[in-house]
Structure formats: C-alpha cells, structure tokens
Amino acid sequence: MNKIFKKSGRKIAKKISLFSKKVNEDGREHIKENLIGHISHIKNVRLYIVEWLLMVSVVILLSIAQAYWYLNTFAVETYTSGGTYTEATLGKINSFNPLFTSTSSEETLSRLLFATLSATDYSGHTGLGLAESIHANDTGDVWTVKLRKNLKWSDGEPITNKDILYTIKTIQSPRIKTNFASKLVGVTAAENEQGEIVFTLTSPNAFFESSLDLPILPSHVLGDVAPELLLENKFSSRPVTSGAFTVNATQNIGNEGEKIVYLTANPKYYKNKPLLDSFSIHAFLNLTDIKNAVKNGTVTATADLPSKFATEVSSSNVNEYQSSVNYGVFAFFNTESNLLKDKALRQAIRLGLNLNNLRTGLSGELPLDYPILESQIESITFPSIPKTDVTTAKAEIEKLKAANSALTTEKIKIITIKGDNYLEEFANRIASQLESLGLGATVSVYDSNQDFRLNILRPRAYDLLIYEIGLGPDPDVIAYYHSLEASENGHNLSNYKNSVVNDLLLSARSNMDAGLRAAKYQKFLERWVDDVPAIGLYQTTLPYFVNRNVRAFSQENRLVTSTDRFVDIENWATKKTVKNRTP
Structure with a gap:
C-alpha cells in the first residue's frame, strides 16, 4: 500500500512541476509580448500619456478647489x-439703588442691573418687562x-x-424723593x-402702562429698612439685582470720583443669560x-460723547451710530412775562425766525416742529x-412796540444751560435774529445744577428758555401744557394756561379709544400752533461711538x-467664532 501512495505522489509532483514551468514560460512570453514589446511604441503615444496625466492633475486640483470653496461658502463668522x-x-456713581439715579453713569447701571414691570420694546412703544400681562378696564382707571x-x-x-407692592410703597413715601414719584401720584396698589x-387710579389714564417702567x-x-435710610444701606454698593447683570467689583480711579464697575452676567435674567460674560462701566x-478712552480703544463704546467729537475719535476701529430718541429742544416763551404775554408778539416772533438758519450745523438731529412726535400717534x-x-x-x-413801550426799553431775557x-x-x-x-435780547447761560432749578426754572425767571425735555413713548403732554403744571413744582415751562387745552389734554389721556384720542390731540395741536407757547427746534439723537x-x-x-x-442687551457680543451652515 505504501508503495502505491509513493508512486502516486511522484506522479502528482511531476505534473505540478511541469505545470509551474509552463506557467512561468507563458508569463515571460506575455510580459515580453504585452509590455517589453510595446515599450518601443511609447514615443508614438507619449502625447496621449501627457494629456492623460494633465487631465488627472486638473481633476485633482478642481476637487481640492471645490472642497475649499465649499468650506468657505458655508463657513460663517x-x-x-x-x-x-x-x-x-459721564458722571459719578454714588449709589446702585435705581430709585436715586442722578447721573448718566447711574442711569446706565440701573438699566443693566434692574428689570422693570413694563419696558420700551423694539418699536419704541411700551411693552412688557417683568410683567406677563398688563391690561386696563374699559374706563382706564383700573390696571x-x-x-x-x-x-x-x-x-x-x-x-x-x-416686591412690587414694597417698591410702590417706597416710591410713594413722603420721607424720600425718588425719580418715579410723579408717575404714581394718586395710585393705590393691592394684590x-x-x-395679580x-x-x-384717581382718574383714567390710557397711558398708565408706561408709568410702570419702574425698577x-x-x-x-x-423690607425692614426705613425709606430715609435706603441710600445708606449696603444695598447701594452691593445690590441684589433682577437685570441682565450683577455687580462683581468696583475700582476707584484717583480721588475725584472716577470709577470702574465690573458686572457679571446674571444667569437668572428673565430674558435668558446674556451672551457677554461681563460688562464694565467706566464712569x-x-x-x-x-474721548481719549474711545480714541485709544481702552473702552468698547460710549453713549455720552456728542457728535461734534466724531472727527476727533475717527479711526478704522470706531463706528458712530446716530439714533433718534424721544427728546426735544424747544424755545419756551414765558407767557406771563411782561414782554411775551401778548400772543400776537409770540406769533410775530415765530413768523420772523428763520428756523432753517437756526438749524444749520445740526449733526444728525431731526427738525422738530411740534410737541408730539409722529411716532407717538397715528391717524392725525x-x-x-x-x-x-x-x-x-x-x-x-x-405795531406792538408802539402799544407796549417795554418792548423798546427792555430786552428779552434768553436763558439756557451749559x-x-x-x-x-x-x-x-x-x-441775533430777534435783534x-x-x-433787544440778552443771553445768559447757567450750569445745570440745583441752583439753576431753584432760582431760574421754578420761578420761571426768564422770558425765553432754550431747553431740552423728554417726550416719552406716548403723546401725553399734560406735564408741559396743562395749567396746573404752571407752578414752581410743575413742568409747564411756558406758564401756558388755556382752559380749552386743559380739557383736550385730560380728555385725550382718559379716552381708551385711540381714534377719539387722536382727534383730541389734533385739536390740541391746532391750539398750540395758534397760541405759540413754544417753538420746536430739533429732536435729540443718541450718538453712539462703538468698536466696529x-x-x-x-x-x-x-x-x-x-x-x-x-432693550436687546442679551444679544450684545464681542467674541466671534466660525461655524458651518447647512447647505
């Protein structure tokens, strides 16, 4: 049996050997015929080879370029x-308590640190803040x-x-003076x-919602601090806040009052935590x-630098934005002045003043002709x-000088502030135009301080006052033109008294129908134009210098x-990144 297996194995090995030899010979013949034999023909097809290689290279390069384009097209900074x-x-920071703000620095901090019940929305109208809803009854005296x-x-x-009831009670306390007390006169609040x-209210007010813009x-x-001790309380330097930021630290610069306040994003802010990690106020x-801080880039922005500084801070890294605000500058006639009490003279002065020449040189400010802005009222x-x-x-x-000799012997006293x-x-x-x-006319310029308010504004110690006033979100101008405001504590800077106007303004405020309200303001404006208690000069703008x-x-x-x-502080940002968009 073993001899048979050995004999069969030798036959198989011999066949494998012969087969391998044949394959080897066939392989050499194939290479010789199909490769070596064709080498001599390369020079005849070299152009095609070069073209092929170039085509492959172009395809590869185009693929790379397409990939690069794709990445850049859908990559967004x-x-x-x-x-x-x-x-x-601008201005010192004496307290973080929002009820006692008196400088631009303190007002800025108040907005960053404290939320309000109602708030101005993106459209410039009164919207919701901490409140989910604010609504009035049909007569407008219960909100x-x-x-x-x-x-x-x-x-x-x-x-x-x-917290709401405590704040209202504190603002109304006779033991302190706050910036919001006038909004809550005659108002009671209860749960x-x-x-809710x-x-x-003691009388209807269609605009009371804007009065709730209260921190x-x-x-x-x-709760246990007496109102008169609020300013002294530690809250004035380390407040608990409800706004977009909280106070982290303060740094005094020198001994004169310059200060930096470092704020940290508040994760509990009702509009969500801001994108910014921190915000600093350099007062x-x-x-x-x-100006120097903006120019040197040591601050990001400022809202307190007038437009006339634009050329001095101009650089490739600074933009200037101009945004109109609801403030207006007027020439207020003292209608009880011996010189200007005659409506005919006020009308003649308005007729003779060239407002276009007066407004020459304004930088972004808008002409202002009326005490109500078009954005405040419709259908008028x-x-x-x-x-x-x-x-x-x-x-x-x-003719009027002949009837009133004081117009010849006395000069119109024009007052304004520095x-x-x-x-x-x-x-x-x-x-100059009056002359x-x-x-005759004289001009006196005062510092805007307590002495000016006590000795000039309150007694109306002027014939003509050039002054800026806030117009608010609503067309309600009772404070400036109702007879009851023509007092030392009132804001009727013209001492303007007209019983018809009083009725029109009160009726407009108490009317909940927008169409009827507009009709009342239409008639008021007609009276205002005829009586000339003031002349509109220009609407103020906010120049904002900011790093681009x-x-x-x-x-x-x-x-x-x-x-x-x-209003959109939660979206402000300084840090950038690159993200790919979905194609």
Missing part, C-alpha cells in the same frame, strides 16, 4: 458667548398686572408681588385673589477723558405752521431714552 464689553459714561412665572433675583430668591397686582426692589433685602468725570394731521416772513413780522412787531450740545448756540442765534427783527468689531444694539430699534439701547 458669527458672534458667540463670552467676552466683556466696556462703556464709558391689572400679572407677573411672569419663575422670576428670580440674582441671589436665587423669587421675585413676587410682595387680588388671583395673585391691581392698580387703582423693582427686593423686599426680602430691604468718567469729563468728556475729554471719554399735523396743522401747518406759518412760513417765515421777515417783512411781515417786522411790521407787526413795530453743555456740549447746541443749546447755547441756538440761544445766541435766536438773540434783526427790532427786539463688536455687536451692540440693533440700529433698527426705536429708542425713547438713551438707556433703551439695552
């Missing part, structure tokens, strides 16, 4: 969370406010109706069974230092104002006050 933002502001759910103070305590706050204080921190004492036709006619004005003034806007310049221009009309590499407030937002720029 966008702002992300993180970073810090520094604003330069009901419901808070949002799950509101928190920065220390984690809940924001409740108790109803549904857990009910405000009851709320924490009752669990201040300067003068505009020159603010503003009455026409007589066009400038110097010849007719001079003739009328000469500052870096156009007030003093307008006062001097008006004085060209045949009326950051994102601040949207230029599409309509601002009522300068601090309304913070």
Whole structure:
C-alpha cells in the first residue's frame, strides 16, 4: 500500500512541476509580448500619456478647489458667548439703588442691573418687562398686572408681588424723593385673589402702562429698612439685582470720583443669560477723558460723547451710530412775562425766525416742529405752521412796540444751560435774529445744577428758555401744557394756561379709544400752533461711538431714552467664532 501512495505522489509532483514551468514560460512570453514589446511604441503615444496625466492633475486640483470653496461658502463668522464689553459714561456713581439715579453713569447701571414691570420694546412703544400681562378696564382707571412665572433675583430668591407692592410703597413715601414719584401720584396698589397686582387710579389714564417702567426692589433685602435710610444701606454698593447683570467689583480711579464697575452676567435674567460674560462701566468725570478712552480703544463704546467729537475719535476701529430718541429742544416763551404775554408778539416772533438758519450745523438731529412726535400717534394731521416772513413780522412787531413801550426799553431775557450740545448756540442765534427783527435780547447761560432749578426754572425767571425735555413713548403732554403744571413744582415751562387745552389734554389721556384720542390731540395741536407757547427746534439723537468689531444694539430699534439701547442687551457680543451652515 505504501508503495502505491509513493508512486502516486511522484506522479502528482511531476505534473505540478511541469505545470509551474509552463506557467512561468507563458508569463515571460506575455510580459515580453504585452509590455517589453510595446515599450518601443511609447514615443508614438507619449502625447496621449501627457494629456492623460494633465487631465488627472486638473481633476485633482478642481476637487481640492471645490472642497475649499465649499468650506468657505458655508463657513460663517458669527458672534458667540463670552467676552466683556466696556462703556464709558459721564458722571459719578454714588449709589446702585435705581430709585436715586442722578447721573448718566447711574442711569446706565440701573438699566443693566434692574428689570422693570413694563419696558420700551423694539418699536419704541411700551411693552412688557417683568410683567406677563398688563391690561386696563374699559374706563382706564383700573390696571391689572400679572407677573411672569419663575422670576428670580440674582441671589436665587423669587421675585413676587410682595416686591412690587414694597417698591410702590417706597416710591410713594413722603420721607424720600425718588425719580418715579410723579408717575404714581394718586395710585393705590393691592394684590387680588388671583395673585395679580391691581392698580387703582384717581382718574383714567390710557397711558398708565408706561408709568410702570419702574425698577423693582427686593423686599426680602430691604423690607425692614426705613425709606430715609435706603441710600445708606449696603444695598447701594452691593445690590441684589433682577437685570441682565450683577455687580462683581468696583475700582476707584484717583480721588475725584472716577470709577470702574465690573458686572457679571446674571444667569437668572428673565430674558435668558446674556451672551457677554461681563460688562464694565467706566464712569468718567469729563468728556475729554471719554474721548481719549474711545480714541485709544481702552473702552468698547460710549453713549455720552456728542457728535461734534466724531472727527476727533475717527479711526478704522470706531463706528458712530446716530439714533433718534424721544427728546426735544424747544424755545419756551414765558407767557406771563411782561414782554411775551401778548400772543400776537409770540406769533410775530415765530413768523420772523428763520428756523432753517437756526438749524444749520445740526449733526444728525431731526427738525422738530411740534410737541408730539409722529411716532407717538397715528391717524392725525399735523396743522401747518406759518412760513417765515421777515417783512411781515417786522411790521407787526413795530405795531406792538408802539402799544407796549417795554418792548423798546427792555430786552428779552434768553436763558439756557451749559453743555456740549447746541443749546447755547441756538440761544445766541435766536438773540441775533430777534435783534434783526427790532427786539433787544440778552443771553445768559447757567450750569445745570440745583441752583439753576431753584432760582431760574421754578420761578420761571426768564422770558425765553432754550431747553431740552423728554417726550416719552406716548403723546401725553399734560406735564408741559396743562395749567396746573404752571407752578414752581410743575413742568409747564411756558406758564401756558388755556382752559380749552386743559380739557383736550385730560380728555385725550382718559379716552381708551385711540381714534377719539387722536382727534383730541389734533385739536390740541391746532391750539398750540395758534397760541405759540413754544417753538420746536430739533429732536435729540443718541450718538453712539462703538468698536466696529463688536455687536451692540440693533440700529433698527426705536429708542425713547438713551438707556433703551439695552432693550436687546442679551444679544450684545464681542467674541466671534466660525461655524458651518447647512447647505
């Protein structure tokens, strides 16, 4: 058996050997025939080979280029969370308590640190803040406010109706003077069974919602503090907050009052935590230092530098935005002045003043002809104002001088305040034009301080006042033109008294029908134009100088006050990243 297996194995091995030899010979023949034999033909097809190689190279390069284009086409540089933002502001910071703000620096901090019940929205109208809803009864003398759910103070305590009631009571206390007391005169507040706050007014007010733009204080921190001791309380330097930021630290610069306040994003902010990690307020004492800080890039932005500094801070890294705000500059006639009590003279002065010449040199500010802005009211036709006619004005003034010898012997006393806007310049221009009309005029310029308010504004110690006033979000001008406000404590700077106007303004405020309300304001404006208690000069703008590499407030937002720029503070950013969009 073994011999048979051995014999069979030798036969198989011999066949494998012969097969391998044949394959080897066939392989060599194939290589010789199909490769070596064709080498001599390469020179005949070399052009095709080069073309083929070039084509492959082009395809590879195009693929690489396409991939690069794809990445860049769908890669977007966008702002992300993180970073810090520094604003330069003007004026000392004496307290963080929002009820006692008196400088631009303190007002800015108040908006960043404290949320309000109602708030100006993106359109420049009154919207909701901490309140989930605000609605009135049919007559407008009862307003009901419901808070949002799950509101928190920065220390984690809940924001409740108790905080609202405490704040209202504190603002109304006769033991202190706050910036909000005038909004709550004759108002009572109480909690109803549904857990809402009910405000009851002594008279209807269609605009009461805007009066609720009030910063709320924490009752669990201040509830046991006497109102007159609030400024002395530690809360004034280490507050518990409800706004977008909380106070982290403060740094005094020198001994004169310059200070930096370092803020940290508040994760409990009702609009969500801001993108910015931190925000700093550098409170300067003068505009020159603010200008230098912006120019040198030591601050991110400022809202306190007038437009006239634009050329001095101009650089490739700084943008200037101009946003109108609801403030207006007027020439207020003292209608009880011995010289200007005659309506005919006020009409003649308006006829003779060349407003186009007066407004020469304005930088972004808008002409302002009326005490109500078009953005504040709809469905109204503003009455026409007589066009400038110097010849007719001079003739009328000469007639009036003959009837009132004081117009010949005395000069019209024009008063305004110092500052870096156009007030003093307008006062001097008006004085010059009055003299060209045949009326004598003097200009006095005062510091805007307590002495000015006590000795000039309250007694109305002027014939003509060039002054800026806030117009608010609503067309309600009772404070400036109702007879009851023509007092030392009132804001009727013209001492204007007209019983028909009183009725029109009160009726407009108390009317809940927008159409009927507009009709009342239409008639008021007609009276205002005829009686000439004031002449509109220009609407104020907010010049905002900002580093061009950051994102601040949207230029599409309509601002009522300068601090309304913070309406979208949660979206401000300084840090960028690259992200791919989905194609």
